[in-house]
Amino acid sequence: MTEIERHDYDVLVIGAGGAGLRAAIEARERGLRTAIVCKSLFGKAHTVMAEGGCAAAMGNVNEHDSWQVHFRDTMRGGKFLNSWRMAELHAKEAPDRVWELETYGALFDRTPDGRISQRHFGGHTYPRLAHVGDRTGLELLRTLQQRIVALQQADHAETGDFEARLRVFAECTITELLTDPDAGTEHHGAVAGAFGYWRESGRHVQFSAPAVVLATGGIGKSFQVTSNSWEYTGDGHALALRAGASLIDMEFVQFHPTGMVWPPSVKGILVTEGVRGDGGVLRNSDGERFMFGYVPDVFKGQYAQSEDEADRWYDDQENNRRTPDLLPRDEVARAINTEVKEGRGSPHGGVYLDIASRMPADEIRRRLPSMYHQFKELADVDITAEQMEVGPTCHYVMGGIAVDPDTGQSRVPGLFAAGECAGGMHGSNRLGGNSLSDLLVFGRRAGLGAADYVAGLDRRPAVREADVAAAAAMTLAPFDAHPAGAGGENPYTLHAELQRVMNDLVGIIRTESEVVAALDRLAELRARVHDVVVEGHRQYNPGWHLTLDLRNMLMVSEAVASSALLRTESRGGHTREDHPGLDAEWRHRVLVTHCVRDGSGLGSGAAVVLRTAVEPAEREPMRPDLLALFDLSELEKYYTPAELAGHPDAGRSAALHPEGGTA
Amino acid sequence: MSYKGRFRVWRGDASGGALADFEVEVNEGEVVLDVLHRIQATQAPDLAVRWNCKAGKCGSCSAEIDGRPRLLCMTRMSVFDPGDVVTVTPMRTFPVLRDLVTDVSFNYAKAREVPSFTPPAGLAPGEYRMAQVDVERSQEFRKCIECFLCQDTCHVVRDHDENKGAFAGPRFLMRVAELEMHPLDVADRVPAAQDEHGLGRCNITKCCTEVCPEGIKITDNALIPMKERVADRRYDPLVWLGRTITRRRD
Ligand SMILES: Cc1cc2nc3c(=O)[nH]c(=O)nc-3n(C[C@H](O)[C@H](O)[C@H](O)COP(=O)(O)OP(=O)(O)OC[C@H]3O[C@@H](n4cnc5c(N)ncnc54)[C@H](O)[C@@H]3O)c2cc1C
Ligand code: SF4
Ligand code: SF4
Ligand code: FES
Secondary structure, three states, X not given: OOOOEEEEOOEEEEOOOHHHHHHHHHHHHOOOOEEEEEOOOOOOOHHHHOOOOEEOOOOOOOOOOOHHHHHHHHHHHOOOOOOHHHHHHHHHHHHHHHHHHHHXXXXXXXXXXXXXXXXXXXXXXXXXXXXXXXXXXXXXHHHHHHHHHHHHHHHHHHHOOOOOOEEEEEOEEEEEEEEEEEEEOOOOEEEEEEEEEEOOOOOEEEEEOOEEEEOOOOOHHHOOOXXXXXXXXXXXXXXXXXXXOOEEOOOOEEEEEEEEOOOHHHOOOEOOOHHHHOOOEEEOOOOOOHHHHHOOHHHOOOEOOOHHHHHHHOOOOOOOOEOHHHOOHHHHHHHHHHHHHOOOOOOOOOEEEEOHHHOOHHHHHHHOHHHHHHHHHHHOOOOOOOOEEEEEEEEEEOOEEOOOOOOOEOOOOOEEEOHHHEOOOOOOOOOOOHHHHHHHHHHHHHHHHHXXXXXXXXXXXXXXXXXXXXXXXHHHHHHOOOOOOOOOEOHHHHHHHHHHHHHHHOOOOEOHHHHHHHHHHHHXXXXXXXXXXXXXXXXXXXXXXXXXXXXXXXXXXXXXXXXXXXXXXXXXXXXXXXXXXXXXXXXXXXEEEEEEOXXXXXXXXXXXXXXXXXXXXXXXXXXXXXXXOOOHHHHOOOOOHHHHOOOOOOOOOHHHOOOOOOO | OOEEEEEEEEEEEOOEEEEEEEEEEEOOOOEHHHHHHHHHHHOOOOOOOOOOOOOOOOOOOEEEEOOEEEEHHHOEHHHOOOXXXXXXXXXXXXXXXXXXXXXXXXXXXXXXXXXXXXXXXXXXXXOOOOOHHHHHHHXXXXXXXXXXXXXXXXXXXXXXXXXXXHOOHHHHHHHHHHHHHOOOOOOOOHHHHHHXXXXXXXXXXXXXXXXXXXXXXXXXXXXXXXXXXXXXXXXOHHHHHHHHHHHHHO
């Protein structure tokens, strides 16, 4: 085998989205030699596609906003399943992280008095999303990218080398984490580095680093209708599992209510929630604003009951309640699903989203330029004159790597995670805008956590050559000639089948029998992936890349399906038709996925997919001062009586508290 | 609504290559990238092409369609007749890596040559105040998705590798303009625009503006105003001196 390219860093960040770049900035600013690895070119990560905005309780537009209100909104949106500590840190630190971006050069849209403007979004009590038209993610990612360049320029001025302390390895895919069983804890070997390949040449590369930050984003490419790009194959989730970390909440997958539905080739592409935040409304084929009929009991009293009130709310939030068009995403997605099922959908199986009749054309083009462009170019629809057709699309995974809220460290020493691939922050359903802020808050914290961890080490964990050789062999197996007789599998076909299985059987509405069927189908696909044969050579070969990604997609899909089977209730991004209600006994339980390494049925052939197992555990109870931020009457909708014994109002009559009074 | 479309796609690598013919199904509403993906899935699994968002937001899928620099994901098949042969080639200005994928590292090197945002000393985070009208000029340039199609099309470098050293290209000249027009940036960027980034080589042909998928008026709003600032100073050093003094004061 040819010589493997090797690099040595203090911190290796896998992922160049918002979370990865913010982590790398922090690690580098703490003086550590830092590498960033990403599958695409620098500046193309998924974060670039985020549209609506970044949530932070700066109070620029409504001064009543505060971290407490943001915290409460986040917990409600997640149906009280969130890691309360993460939700607390997030609400408290998001404003500082946004302001910091201005010092890097970001140019957000402004209020009349020159501060950062903030827009409405689903589930947020006040206008809270810092934004730039509908291209906020681009602004955020480009700003962080330019900050990285600024740090490289500083290094260049000092050392003559742009890459002395911070280097980006673009179009380089990590396939395995490397651990050192002789370092770390009794149960988990410490992280020692990572192994991967250059997409361009197909050559192998190995990194040694005592701290690795995973910031690889989501898993949506396992579903057929998705707003996610080819990068979203759950690599970080799978890498973490194989290295010994655990995942939580994998049953919670967010289906964004408004994806494009027509033409077929753009099905799933996102239509930002900003359309509704700025005044757009959903209608069915009868022209009815159907969301008024879908306010669930837990949110009764918090949303407008008439169109008039809803329309007044955009300008006067003190005296009116918000429109139910802006309920949390899980509620809106289910409502659309029901409307379509009951025959009130649009011609192409969605519902209508109307901004044209609610705002002058110029205003629409100014506030939502990329939506205007997207519909005009891709669907021949002029959104300033016509309604859009929209329907649910797989968008975000709430589940992810279990981490310590303060440092981002997983249970594997030296392995950190932040951003979409980390779990806990969003509970069962993420509020729009809470991801970009999550990336900044927890990206920074993971960078700090990694820096502190490295500073505290007395010996660097060592990479084992046998692991490197095994990782290298794994990547090359799909090129091996197939045993005579058997026909090779096509990776594109397998991928398409996987997407159909997840979409149809573990999608927005789930039942036991379908999820069981999905698990059977996944087992078949796991077997067939051994027979994939890759054509061509190693140089920029997408068929090969997909084959390697399938290992991760299949592993993570099993985690999603197994978790979905166990949770016999409906909550947030997990809806069980056979268990339609919230169940307080499920609120305090968390489903934890880990990797099973018993070797059964796993040959040494191509693309080995390791099995996963899911077990329930208890969630940590919320700190009493945070619990006291909610009225008892609201908590009673989610919690068991025993859990609420510590609430200051416990024992007093719940009737004292009007519903929804906390907002 | 489907038909068999005829495609010619350049296949090869740094050592050479040729156009390969494909006959492939085309369906209603599809874009060129959809068809290339179908070729991958059914005929040429190792066909190399970059893409991410498939919605014109990331700037990954740049190539040339019938010789015109375009985003593959934003070029609808409906602009062609079913009988047309659609030719797809890699961006010509950058070295080919494989098939439609080129080495765009030139652009990342140029990005590093532009000094970064320089805020006024002593302005704390959270205290930044800027009027919407003042940020809008730079915001237009920040819509850039870094597809590098403008870099690809600009004749200063398109067939002139020898100019690449001394010319940042429209995208990065625009970055200089963006920072120059940023309401709070305190660095003086005008001399370097001319001397280091090669603004003088641009003869305002507007080809870059024509291919920009974001519709940014690169030439009119970034390059020409920068040229005017350069000209002002060249002819009247006192203007320059006066400007720096007032700039420092406010
Ligand atoms: C269309 C759309 C609109 C959205 N709008 C909003 C919004 O308005 N507000 C909001 O808050 N959120 C929004 N979101 C969600 C949000 O954008 C994402 O959750 C967030 O950007 C994820 O950021 P990240 O840093 O975790 O990962 P990403 O930005 O996805 O970056 C992941 C990185 O990991 C790299 N990577 C992955 N696997 C590997 C590997 N094996 N080896 C090496 N590198 C790897 C990738 O190359 C990439 O660089 C939106 C999402 C979509 C799809
Ligand atoms: S206007 Fe200038 S930068 Fe743009 S293509 Fe013409 S010469 Fe190049
Ligand atoms: S200015 Fe336009 S053409 Fe040039 S890189 Fe940016 S988006 Fe592409
Ligand atoms: S794939 Fe993102 S611009 Fe074409």
